[in-house]
Amino acid sequence: MTRLTEHLIVVSFDCLSSLDYPFLKELPHFSRLLEEGALCRNVRTIYPSVTYPCHTSIVTGNYPKRHGIINNTLIQPGRPSPDWYWHRSHIRGTTLYDEAKSAGLTTAALLWPVTAKANIDYNLPEIFANRPWHHQIMVSLMNGTPLYQLDLQRRFGSIRNGLEQPALDDFVLESAVHTIRTKKPGLALIHFTDLDTMRHYHGFSSKEAIGALHRHDDRLGRIMHALDESRCKYTLVALGDHSALDEDTAIQLNVCFKEKGWITCDGKGKVIDWKVYAKGCDGSSYVYVRDERLMDGVHQLLKALKKEGGIEDIFTGYEAGLMGADGSAAFMLEAGRGYYFKDFTEGDFLHRITPQDVRERTYTWGSHGYSPSKDRYGTIFMAMGKGIRKTEIHAMNLVDEGPTLARLLGLDLGDTDGVCRHELLDTANIEQEDGTG
Template sequence: MKRLTDHLIVISFDCLSSLDFPMLKELPHFNELLENGSYCENVETIYPSLTYPCHTSIVTGNFPNRHGVINNTFLQPGMHSPDWYWHRKNIKGTTLYDEAKKQGMKTAALLWPVTARAKIDYHMPEIFANRPWHHQIPVSLWNGSFFYQLEMNVRFGHIRKGLSQPELDDFVLESTVHTMKTKKPDLLLVHFVDLDTQRHYHGFSSKEAASAILRHDNRLGRIIDALKETGIYEKSTIVALGDHSQLDHSKAIKPNVLLKERGLIYVNPKGKVIDWKAYCKSCDGSAYIYVKDETDSETKRMVQELFDYVVQDENNGIKRVISGEEAFQMGADGNAFLMIEAQKGYYFKEYFDGEYIDNITANDVKERRYTFASHGYSPKKDDYQTVFMATGKGIRPNVVIPSMRLVDEGPTFARLLGLELGKTDGKIIEELLKM
């Protein structure tokens, strides 16, 4: 298959929304990309619309029910900080970077989700020190390219302040620019989280979110300048995209409170979960309801009756209840017994103590117990689309794609690099490409 570009640079601006598009058109570097390239401001995300499933869908072209990353975090009932789907081994099937590597292409990825221990040449994975005895630098070094990360930390580690934003994205930017100039990868994947973080803790339309978009414009400009300085700009394709949007909320729903009251979650005197029959696993704007024993018909009956009753009153915060089979048809985890969707202004937490619904205060957000905005909602919600912009080699100029899906991006990227991802849920957006 003919290769359409020499270098593919995919920049993910986490939580970049279609609602941001008017602002993007007024910013110098996003505007440069839009004037010379093509775009879609109506990209349908996946279900559940969380960062790790989304980024896996981008590089596989498949929905979560096929690629296996069905949430950000694992089902670990009662664990204060569940482990995330950090590792490449959690993905079923192939990925864009796997196929590039097979063809001898030079690959790089910086903080791209679900890539820990992946076979990527220059690799700084997104993975956190999630246990008291862990330290962030050794955890990162062990799960990515050891000497490459060591060099990036020596050069730019002074910029970072742990996982805080915007310093983390600034560190990633400097590492990205240096990698492009010195390594010139055929495929580079980079993930920036500044905007997503600001929206979670300050709200969708906050001044902090607007400031993050301005910083992202500068980051995009630095990447474009680096390509030009390196002499590979004319041979490169630049893609800037989002993975999901966010919605504001002021109330947190805790379905596990109800499940515990009905004797379906067992807690010891110290408040630790010791066993469970049914459990609500949050996806923020939606949630899975799992039944531990697939043959336990009595628990299933109790759970079904509970949520059929709760959903009747909109003040309970649940917009709808769907079966595991229907969730599977929407691309989510069919192993769940039910899936529930939050009403506007609500989202889900896994806590099982206190009241069923908590009103969120500024102090709650400051303590990082709750947030002011979230994602994870159905991709069919109004004003919840994300964006896709591309320019450079292999891209037709000034094409406006009316609508597309997140799962279409992977097959399109593969076609640009002359690769195949096999049979995917997504399709190649051929209108974008100079064949």
């Protein structure tokens, strides 16, 4: 299969929403992208629409039940901070970066989710120290490309302030620009989370979120400038993974499960055993049941809780699987607008969020994870450069992005849930760059 581009740079602006389009088109660098390239302002995300499953769907073209990244974090009741699906080994099947590497392309990834220990030439994985004895730099070095990361740390490490934003994205930006200029990757995957953080802790339309969009436009401009300076034939893709909704109330199912005796805690409130457990995905929640004899009782309780408000829909595990989520769960619940799920076992079933809760970062003012069927909940896809047609399409799916990106590089992800959106691509005057045609 012929390649349509020599260099594909994919920039993910976490939590970029379709609703941001009117604002983006007024910003100088996003407006250039929109004017010169292809656009879909109505991209249907996946279920659950949280970051790690979304980004894995982008690079595999598959839904979570198929690629295996069904949530951000693992099911680890009793852990104050569960581990995330950080490692490539969690993904079932191939990925865009695997196929690019196999084809001999130079690959780079900067804080792209689920890339720890991946076979990527220049890899700064998204992984954080999750044990008291861990050190952030050492954790990153052990799971990515050590010499590359040490060089980035030496050059730009002073910019960082742990995981705090916007400093983290500023560090990623400088690292990305340096990588584009010096490594000239055939595929680069870059993940920015500034906007997502601001929407979590300040709200969807907050001044902090607007500030993050301005900063993202500056970051996009820096990347564009680096690519233009390189004088290479490149394709630049900017996309979102999900939208977000404001909330003021947390639904805490495990409080009710504990009252029913289905969750056992020690004297300090730590879960030591469970028969039924709710594993939240923010706007949605899985419910896992270990004892089949409890299934009917759990279902009846969930229906009773739904009447108290907050829970919009109750799906069986089979129905969740049909929507692309984890079909091994007994149930999956969808939160209504203004609500989201937390896994806590203490407190009230419905917890009204306070400013102090958010300052302490135990709760948030905005979340995602909701069903892609929610109204006005889409994300966005923009592309310009080699192999891209100047056009706008009405709608596409997040899982279509992987096959489309693969086609740009002359790669094949195999049998995927998504399809290549050929109408976005300019296949005229194809250059036979790999000689295999």
